Amino acid sequence: MLAGQPELWTSNVDIERQITAGSHRCDFMKPAWFTQTLVYWGMNIISAEGALWRKHRRIVGPAFGPKLYKLVWNKTLEIYRDMIQVDGWKDKNSVNIPVTQRITSKLTLLLISTCGFGFPTTWFLPISRDFFALELTNPRDTPPRAADGGMPIQEAFGIFSETIVLAASIPTWLWYLPIPGLREVRVARKRLMAFMQEQVAERKALVAAGDMRADAFTMMVEANQDQSNKYQLDDAELIGNVFVLMFAGHETTANSLAATLAYISLHQDIQNEVVEQIMSVVGPDRDPDYDDYSKLDKVLAIFYEAIRIMPTAHAFVREATEDTNLTVQNPVGEEGTKTIPILKGTQIIIDMVGVHYNPRYFEDPETYKPSRWYGLPADSEQIAAFGVGPRACLGRKFATVEATCFLALLLRDWQVLPLLRAGETKEAWGARVLTNPRVGLTMAAADFPIELARRKRV
Ligand code: HEM
Numbered sequence: 001m002l003a004g005q006p007e008l009w010t011s012n013v014d015i016e017r018q019i020t021a022g023s024h025r026c027d028f029m030k031p032a033w034f035t036q037t038l039v040y041w042g043m044n045i046i047s048a049e050g051a052l053w054r055k056h057r058r059i060v061g062p063a064f065g066p067k068l069y070k071l072v073w074n075k076t077l078e079i080y081r082d083m084i085q086v087d088g089w090k091d092k093n094s095v096n097i098p099v100t101q102r103i104t105s106k107l108t109l110l111l112i113s114t115c116g117f118g119f120p121t122t123w124f125l126p127i128s129r130d131f132f133a134l135e136l137t138n139p140r141d142t143p144p145r146a147a148d149g150g151m152p153i154q155e156a157f158g159i160f161s162e163t164i165v166l167a168a169s170i171p172t173w174l175w176y177l178p179i180p181g182l183r184e185v186r187v188a189r190k191r192l193m194a195f196m197q198e199q200v201a202e203r204k205a206l207v208a209a210g211d212m213r214a215d216a217f218t219m220m221v222e223a224n225q226d227q228s229n230k231y232q233l234d235d236a237e238l239i240g241n242v243f244v245l246m247f248a249g250h251e252t253t254a255n256s257l258a259a260t261l262a263y264i265s266l267h268q269d270i271q272n273e274v275v276e277q278i279m280s281v282v283g284p285d286r287d288p289d290y291d292d293y294s295k296l297d298k299v300l301a302i303f304y305e306a307i308r309i310m311p312t313a314h315a316f317v318r319e320a321t322e323d324t325n326l327t328v329q330n331p332v333g334e335e336g337t338k339t340i341p342i343l344k345g346t347q348i349i350i351d352m353v354g355v356h357y358n359p360r361y362f363e364d365p366e367t368y369k370p371s372r373w374y375g376l377p378a379d380s381e382q383i384a385a386f387g388v389g390p391r392a393c394l395g396r397k398f399a400t401v402e403a404t405c406f407l408a409l410l411l412r413d414w415q416v417l418p419l420l421r422a423g424e425t426k427e428a429w430g431a432r433v434l435t436n437p438r439v440g441l442t443m444a445a446a447d448f449p450i451e452l453a454r455r456k457r458v
Pocket residue numbers: 020045046057112116245248249250252253256307312313316317385386387390391392393394395396398399
């Protein structure tokens with residue numbers, strides 16, 4: 001190594017466990033650069049470390065409980081119905097979806113906005129600008145113009161989301177040059193900040209009036225207002241947490257749901273098996289309810305397997321805060337472990353693609369095989385994609401509940417097929433769609449189309 005900090009890449013879950021233990025005895029921490037893009041709005045649960053992280057977790061954590069998950073389930077049902085109605089699918093036998101990610105993104109953003117924050121959902125319709133041009137044909141969906149004629153809030157969110165990584169790497173002085181693209185990003189960020197401050201002021205007034213809702217936002221506002229509470233959040237931390245939950249809560253799940261639809265479109269046999277379970281648990285007519293969640297393990301398995309094969313959280317990083325050691329298993333077939341000395345400052349990168357394709361953990365890792373997860377408890381740590389230990393994903397059940405409900409509803413009504421180009425085979429479609437992922441803050445399949453064909457009820 002000539003310059004910089006030493007880096008070690010690993011595909012080993014035991015090392016993941018050792019470096020993400022997160023207790024005060026752990027010699028590893030998230031390095032500041034890793035979460036820098038997320039601190040823009042304020043310190044937050046994902047970026048904080050040590051005692052500061054414990055404070056954030058203590059405040060945000062309690063919102064993630066059974067009441068929230070039930071709400072997520074019921075809201076998913078409502079949104080699915082709206083989607084069928086608003087997008088005009090009700091009387092169609094076949095629907096072509098040019099960009100699958102637009103549907104999954106819309107679903108997950110609406111869910112985190114309503115269930116996590118109680119925000120008015122029409123304000124948070126999907127976020128990219130071309131989406132509005134392509135899909136918002138129903139007057140109900142017209143994005144609200146800001147009363148002052150300024151940038152609509154969803155548009156601001158879209159610009160912010162698309163430029164989050166780029167913006168973090170720009171030096172401050174560059175923002176002030178008269179470059180139109182940068183000006184737009186600056187305006188979007190100002191607009192979002194003003195919106196968040198407005199929302200915070202409104203929610204503070206509600207909390208002061210005793211209107212205590214059970215969403216994460218209300219809990220955070222309460223912690224911000226309570227002077228006697230030693231775990232107080234200041235205004236920047238409050239807004240910082242709102243933003244990270246919006247991002248962590250929507251993009252990861254949207255990418256994973258889209259990947260699920262891509263993989264099952266190529267595996268009709270798996271779809272049939274899953275639909276059989278949906279029919280036996282829920283039947284053809286009634287709405288699935290939250291009690292069905294734990295019985296729909298095959299539905300959850302198609303989601304888990306898509307995350308395994310295309311892990312949206314593709315890497316996590318920790319830095320050694322002291323000279324320390326890691327214990328590493330010997331290669332497969334050899335007993336025992338060896339100790340590897342790690343110097344203070346070394347970055348350890350858990351490569352989730354490597355973990356998920358590691359034959360030590362998965363037989364035939366290249367194959368999409370949801371049956372490997374059948375019957376597994378929904379919170380099993382065998383799926384390492386949500387992290388392990390105390391810093392594991394707080395929103396895992398939020399994500400799996402929304403995915404299970406949405407997929408159960410969709411697959412009961414529709415057969416998912418790849419939307420092929422003229423002369424294209426299924427195999428060529430699979431290679432085009434699934435072998436060129438976009439890798440940024442998260443990993444995702446590049447935009448791809450599917451066809452939904454209405455299932456015939458027998
Ligand atoms: C498929 C969906 C998701 C995946 C694969 C995923 C993955 C992850 C991973 C790997 C971590 C740990 C990162 C690290 O240790 O460096 C994490 C943390 C986190 N995730 Fe998720 N996530 C998903 C969905 C969600 C959702 C829906 C929410 C919120 C509603 C959420 C909120 C969080 C939070 C708050 C943390 C930080 C926890 C802490 O440090 O205490 N995630 N996620």
